[in-house]
Amino acid sequence: MTKNMNAPSSRGPLDHNVRDQIVEAATEHFGHYGYEKTTVSDLAKSIGFSKAYIYKFFDSKQAIGEVICANRLEMIMAVVNAAIADASSASEKLRRLFRALTEAGSELFFHDRKLYDIAAVAARDKWPSTLKYEERLQKMVGSIITEGRQVGEFERKTPLDEATQAIYLVMRPFVSPVQLQYNLEAAPTAAVLLSSLILRSLAP
Template sequence: MKPETPVVLPLRGPAMHERRQQIIQAALDHFRHYGYAKTSVADLAKTIGVSSAYIYKFFESKQAIGEAVCSHSLGQIDDALRTIARREQSAAERLRDIFTSLMRKSLALFFEERKLHDIAAVAAANHWSSANNHRAALFGIIKQVIAEGREAGEFECQTPIDEVCMAIASVMTPFSHPLMLEEKTPEQLEERVVVITNLVLRSLAR
């Protein structure tokens, strides 16, 4: 009698999470060296010793892997900004540091991790969820600082807070958008971030 084919149960819990993270790490390494466009799912599968079909158990497409890698890179920026937002400083000082940190960390991705920066550019141009989530995270961080600044009596309270946050997020765009960063030198960006932050803080004052 022909033996029955064993049933392979899908991965669950920590094992599934560990394998998913292994795929993301392999993608991160490949994208760093070869770029998003020149990396295939087959390349990643070969790197970690599995089939392409196995990769697709975790990610439905190469774009989904790219999104995960992009979320990893942008998430590190978000975490750094959240740390600033939680500091025991005035809201004005925190907002100034958020502007500067956002610009410098975005530039670091551009100059030090150029191929990962290119993925972020693709994400922004194609409205990937990773880019949208990054914008939403930034909006939330700004709103937290503005709300606390109002409670402390630092900032005016007449303008609807969402309107204020939307305006601030918009003027931050040249310091974080992957494509717009290419239009200025780091020196020009450093100069402009100071000028724009000063203008924003003056407009927020009571």
């Protein structure tokens, strides 16, 4: 189990700079060699630090991977937020949400495969970063449903938590890094057809 995923806030700017340097070097190293094939010793050699020095800032390879994974997932969330920001309705927000998630995940897979593998390991092993990401997505879905209900766009009979979970489960094969890699070919079509199906089920 990974402890102290983030550095204590009492550490000064110099320590934070070193942490950033380690993360940057690890991102490049993992991107080239893969997360699971890389050891902390490998990272230490590539950065020019001792293994013991790296352990002053991160207590495990997973702790470093957590930061990288969280950074990548935050980038996807930024893409999603930008995609739905100016949507004219809750229905359009849901369509754009699904499309943005599948496109961002597919792009990461095809253009940054080794770093995609970190996200897949994180999802498989339920790292805190992925659990937080899933929670944020579910809250976003719930918020969109609530918005649609307030203006009469969506039905109100189904309990909100039930509707939210159902929609997220439909989206999950095209959102979860573990599952998306097996659904890449169908992802663009799924984003259109499944969002339409979901919207029909939400109609009042």
